[in-house]
Amino acid sequence: MKSINICFSPALYPYYSQNDDKTLVVVVDVFRASTTICAAFAAGAVAVCPVKSLNEAVQAKARGSLVAAERNADKCDFADFGNSPFDYTPEKLYGKTLFFTSTNGTSAIETVNNSNSAEIIIGAFVNLQAVADFCIERGKNILILCAGWKNRFSIEDTLFGGALIEILIASGYFTANSDSAYVSQILWKQAKDNIFNFLKDTEHFSRLKNRVLDNDIHFCLQKNTINLLPIFNKSKNLIELCSVG
């Protein structure tokens, strides 16, 4: 049996990380970075290069690269893309490499990458089943890392965690024993029949709602619309596509 656990914030990662070479970390930022990265690959991007600072993103743009940059839910002026999955079309992205920076998602990836040698994949509701299949196939311990909001707890990432934990436990290959995993499952059970309604009074939902991003919200909460698995390639510092059987 392998274990599955969930960490509610990148700032808590050091307290959840263990046996990193035997661990697969699923980085999730439902609203919207991890969803959007899936959308970029669905549009035919060949790689996504996560960068933490706006400065690095500006430099990539100056070198002529395609750049996605978001801060506080808004697109940065200099960038080609914001964080809305609808911007990521084949016309703009097919065959291209995209530099990508967002408020929470990219720093979550960097937190893991700078800490240890755990394998990193990108999860969201849109590719939930692809993530679950890969977790089962790899046979490692799983740690779900919620990107959160500026290191604070985010409910939508926790719900994704609950959904993934439910599938993995049902597979018979995983057990979950932590309080955070327990709570994620309880919340998912309560939310799953109407996630939209469950989330309507929550923080980041309101942040997006205030920006009239209803379509983004709906897109991000749909399950299994993208059967792709973005995986972080440490040696290249790039997110690439892993073919899912």
Place this chain on the structure above:
Amino acid sequence: MKSINICFSPALYPYYSQNDDKTLVVVVDVFRASTTICAAFAAGAVAVCPVKSLNEAVQAKARGSLVAAERNADKCDFADFGNSPFDYTPEKLYGKTLFFTSTNGTSAIETVNNSNSAEIIIGAFVNLQAVADFCIERGKNILILCAGWKNRFSIEDTLFGGALIEILIASGYFTANSDSAYVSQILWKQAKDNIFNFLKDTEHFSRLKNRVLDNDIHFCLQKNTINLLPIFNKSKNLIELCSVG
């Protein structure tokens, strides 16, 4: 209207702390430090001096002071008390000052004290109503700080948070808008009719259960058995009793 929020770990405190001079922080460690501190005052202690390191506790003992010291749920050999509230009797404590160190509770107090000037009180189920009354009387923004377990999320502290948030919102003086507050309320609503049952598969519950500490668990989950309010006096570095009307 004042705000009420909850922070799931001392390691996340920097991301939740704001306007600290207008904030009252409720430090909670249900299993067992904050419950035990209440028990010490109920037994007639005049002050509790929280110390973070075992070394400081050993030095206090060498100076002839009464010392409570726990690590990983076990009493330290050199100490007079462990972390079981039943050890704290009037015979041993009446009129005395107690030096106190525990795995999580005392470092949560120190986290706040070292960060800013927020007022600090000690909350647990045993003094829930006293805490709520004080929060309403003070008229500050409230931040509940869960001691957690070695900076990891703990469900029992979160449930206390949900219970306190429920009372404070019902008072009409407070609003809660964060995802962490929302989740705490959901969990409390689900748990409150049978907290013991709700917690029976959780982490720290099992840790105590394995040590045959059922009585401690029951004591810690009883509401309003101690109508006292421990408050941290920064200038003296002591927890003292605040008289509750």
